[in-house]
Amino acid sequence: MAAVEMTRVENDTRLWTGHATRYGLTLVFAGAFDFWYRRRVSTHGVGLLKLKEPGEVHRDVRVHAPVTAASLAISAAAVEAVAVACGRAKVPHFAVPVTQGGGRAEALALRLHDAVAAGDRFGQESLLVETLAALWEDYGEAPRAERVExxxxxxxxxxxxxxxxxxxxxxxxxxxxxxxxxxxxxxxxxxxxxxxxxxxxxxxxxxxxxxxxxxxxxxxxxxxxxxxxxxxxxxxxxxxxxxxxxxxxxxxxxxxxxxxxxxxxx
CATH class of the missing domain: 1.10.10.60 (Homeodomain-like)
Structure with a gap:
């Protein structure tokens, strides 16, 4: 299995439900939709990144307009290797389900998408490190404390x-x-x-x-x-x-x- 794999949908109006087995970044090029994740509903549209972590469930609840999007599935081993390369003791947890847009992380993720689509392995490896590092800097937090209730x-x-x-x-x-x-x-x-x-x-x-x-x-x-x-x-x-x-x-x-x-x- 490749470290990063990509799937793409065009003008899609289906409501998807998925259990994430890998880390994921989803870019929307057209359209918008609402999805449930971590007990809340968020909106994903053009210029934003939807973030996934293994073992968690995402469920679409509403499509505002037909969606053209690409999802990058990243193996846990690859993410852990990037964390080590960035000098982190643990893989950071994404604090939000969707980014705010207009930042360095979104721009890097788009370049990563292009590298994967083009089969550029060197670019893919380099941009994966840069993209995850930017995401952790802007949207990461320490792993959530285990609840004891x-x-x-x-x-x-x-x-x-x-x-x-x-x-x-x-x-x-x-x-x-x-x-x-x-x-x-x-x-x-x-x-x-x-x-x-x-x-x-x-x-x-x-x-x-x-x-x-x-x-x-x-x-x-x-x-x-x-x-x-x-x-x-x-x-x-x-x-x-x-x-x-x-x-x-x-x-x-x-x-x-x-x-x-x-x-x-x-």
Missing amino acids: RSARAVRRVREYLLENWRGEVTLDAMAAAAGRSKFHVLRLFREEYGLAPYEYVTHLRVAQARLLLEAGAPAAQVALNVGFYDQSQLHRHFKRITGTTPARYAKDARAGAGRAAAGAG
Whole structure:
């Protein structure tokens, strides 16, 4: 997997929901939309950067105008390496879900986007360092202090349970037992914290893993079973709903991208 990967949408009016598996920067070139993240709704438009961190959920709630945008997905290893290069003991936490616009970070992110699109590896590596450093300087903060309220501990236990068991059978009884709370409270608290019901969260985890397996060349039927779906048709339905494309098309595009990368390296 590349350190930075880019996806682009043109005149899109769909409402997307996603569980971030990597760090992300999204640039909007046209249009605007509202999204839910960290218990609040924010607006993302032209000239702003939407910021993502692994393990968190973003959910679009309204499209103001058709959106043309590009998202840069950055591996955690790459971000950690940049933090070390910048002399930071820990990877800073983004204090805001969307930037204010008009600053150095936005300009650098646009140049990073151009370097990724052009396949300029040297430019990409250099601009990734500069962009993240600017973002941390303008919008970073130390990692949030862990909350010790009972409800926060309960939600963390549920998430840990889901991260450990998402490939197999997940039950509401087991989640309630892990949290030490009632089923009703588990569902309510989890949705409040992460923006998705637990079963939706598990589906996103499964689709994220399915993408990796498809990129590695695994057949869709086997992928479906490996990530915990009943069969290939269930994988197809959820994969297309979440990613906007089918497993077969995604695998084909991944093979084509790998072929282009190999040809370029040669």
